[in-house]
Amino acid sequence: MEKIRLQKIIAESGYCSRRKAEELIAQGRVQVNGRPCGLGDKALPGKDIIAVDGESIAFTKKKRMYYIMLHKPRGYVTTMKDELDRKCVTDLIDGIPARVYPIGRLDKNSEGLLLFTNDGKFANDIMHPSCHISKTYRVTVRPDINDDQLTALSEGVEIDSGKTRPCTVLVLDKQPGRVVLQMTIHEGKKRQIRKMCEAVGLEVARLKRTSVGPLKLGMLKPGEYRELKPDELRALRNALAKNK
Template sequence: MEKVRIQKIIADSGLCSRRKAEELIEKGQVKVNGHPCKLGDKALPGKDIISVGGENITVDNRRKLYYIMLHKPRGYVTTTSDELGRRCVTELLENIPERVYPIGRLDKDSEGLLLFTNDGGFANDMMHPSRHISKTYRVTVRPDISEQQLVQLAAGVEIDGRKTAECNVVVLDKQPGRVVLQMTIFEGRNRQIRKMCEAVGLEVARLKRTAVGPVKLGMLKPGTYRELKPDELRALRNAVTKKQG
């Protein structure tokens, strides 16, 4: 049997995503056969004893893999638990026998499409910076928007000391004091849409993610969820493969 990177084994166990597993390793919370490990270390799945935070993990290749879309309402944080006692998105996922975790995130004041899975490899592929999976948002801004601001957003603006990649911006509706935009970005930086709008002098009144890659939120009601359809999952996998190629 070939040894596997420890973060992949942790992700395959369903405990968390591979990226989160890497963070846990860096924090010294992961041990292999009782000894602390470091990033890059490998182990034998099912033979070496891997513990996270003092608890041993197990990998069951027979477990069912879940791929779920949730319509996240405003007011929920994208985490599995919160030390401040805020409502977490996982509280909305009932009757799922496996532990699933979010792919990416939406901030507390944002709403819309959020994906969950217990497939660590799939989650890592979706979130890896090199994949550039598109994310589409319906953004309500105030008070108005100029042609120059539209051009700036589309071309990329500097946030957190680095310029954003080009994005697609379309005006969906324009009324006195408010404009509704559709923005599609191809990176996943922290609070990116809000920061981009703020950088050009726009106030974001509402932010809703309507699509991730080819998968659309559709008519799913806030606070409800469903499993991805086979064609939706296939389309996401194809999008990841194309970006990888």
């Protein structure tokens, strides 16, 4: 049997995404047969003992893949475990007989659609920079917005991680001191929507992700989750294939 790169083995085990596995390896937190390893190292799944932080990863020949949609409420952090003992999104995912982890993230004060899976390749495909899967948000900003600000947001603005790609911005509602926008982006920089709005002088009062590619949050209530329907998963895979 040919040896396989560690990050692929870890991702296919369902422990985490391939990108996260690479981070763990680079941080020196992965061991093979009790020895520290580095990026580029390989192993034999099912034969070599692979551990993260001293905890062995379990492998099974056949594993059911789960694809979950959660309506993340505000006040929860997108992580598996929090050192500050804050509420984690994984606290809301119960009744799933597998270790599932979030694909991407929403910050603590944001809400809306968040995906979970134990399919490492699927998660890696969605999070890869070349993916360009659209993400739509309902954004409440203060105090008001003008045409120059709308144009800047649409064409792309400079934030700390570089200039953002062009996006679609629609005004859904406008009241004194408050505007509701719909923003659709095709990338996933950290806290991107908030930083874009701050760059043009707007304060984000509320941020809710309503869709990821063809998937829509719909009537799912905050804190509730469900498995993706076969046609939803197929539509998302098709969207991924088109963007490759």
